[in-house]
Amino acid sequence: MTPDDATTAREPWQWPEHVWRGHVDAVRAGQRLVPDRWPGGARAAVALSFDPDHETIPLRDAETSPGRLAQGEYGARTGAPRILELLEHHGVPATFFMPAVSALLHPAEARAYASDGHEIGVHGWIHERNTxxxxxxxxxxxxxxxxxxxxxxxxxxxxxxxxxWDFSDSTLETVLGLGFSYDSSLMADDEPYEVLARGTRTGLVEIPVDWIRDDAPYFTMDRYGSVRPHTRPRDVLEIWTDEFDAAYRDGGVFQLTLHPHVIGHRSRLVVLRELLDHISAHPGVWFTTHSGLADAARAQLRPHSPEERS
Incomplete structure (x- = not known):
């Protein structure tokens, strides 16, 4: 049941059960989608992703100063080429979730991702806030x-x-209506799962993310705000290495979200290079795009029961 405006205007502690339960049940995690072995008999899957936000972060907030825009330009001018070179060196495919405005500003970059065999995913128009x-x-x-x-x-x-990763009340409906086969914005598990809409199976595969496996919380800088880089790059390497090692032991997925204007700096790219060296030293690792991972996960979906088909 969708809560009405009159009800939701109350304080949350005043909500009747059907209201708070309705919010919780709107979008939930269903079946976990992990095979006994990944394609090729691999023990674990690794899915790297990059969000080339570039100038869209300040543009979204109507911040048009050359200084703020130059921070984004760094990602396109310097970070992205370094990342492509590193991926080519390791023979690793990745997924680039690119805002449309970034792609229009840097069309050669968008085409380079595709021509190099990487996946391009949707990441909004101008990095808008969906909610x-x-x-x-x-x-x-x-x-x-x-x-x-x-x-x-x-x-x-x-x-x-x-x-x-801003998911509104209407995002799921929009994603399903536009025919996407997977989403990578939610955080209900370490492993891929099927998304449920008010308890109903959707067939949409979720490739879950988390702030732990994102470079921005560790390294973001806001000159006039309180946000400051608070973690040494090598401390982040330790966190991500532990995350991969645990996924490898579990036979699961190690998923990482990075940004060219953040991870593309010299001292931080060293960390990514050493992480890829560490992962590559393990036998039975399947490097894949998010689309490839979603396909392997979808193969684990159980058939719909007669009740679900009806």
Missing amino acids: LLGRDDERDLIARSLDTLASLTGTRPTGIRTPS
Whole structure:
């Protein structure tokens, strides 16, 4: 049941059970989708992703100073080429979730991702905040982003990551309506799972993310705010190494979210290089795109029961 406005206007501690339960049940994790072995008999899967946000972060907030925009330009001018070189050296595919405005500003970069065999995924129009948008505006921006990336790269994306992992009340409906096969914005598990909509199976595969496996919380800098880089790069290497080692022991997935304007700096790229060296030294690791991972996960979906089909 969807809570009505009159009810939700109350304080949360005043909500009747059907209201708080309705919010919780709107989007939930269903079946965990992990095979006994990954493709090729691999023991664990590794899915690297990069969000080339570039200038869209300040543009979204109407911050147009050359200084702020230059921070984003660094990602396109310096970070992205370094990342592509590193991935080529290790023979590792990755997924690039790119805002449409970033792709329009840097079309050669978007095409380079595709031509190098990497996946392009949708990441909003201008890194908008979905929870601040109306249903129609959100759908329009995602649809335009999908069409823009398809036009620029020649390949229609099959996956989406909402900007800032911001998932609104209408995001799931929009994602399903536009035909995406997977999402990578939610955090209900370490492993892929099927998304449920109010208890109903959707067939949408979720490739879960987490702030632990994201470079931005460790390294982001805001000159006029309170956000400061608070972790040494080598401390982050230890965290991510522990995350991979645990996934390897479990036979699960190690998923990582990175940003060219963040991880692309020299002292931080050293950390990513050493992490890839560590992972590559383990036998039975399957490096894949998020789309490839979603396909392998989808193969684990159990058939719909007669009750579900009806």
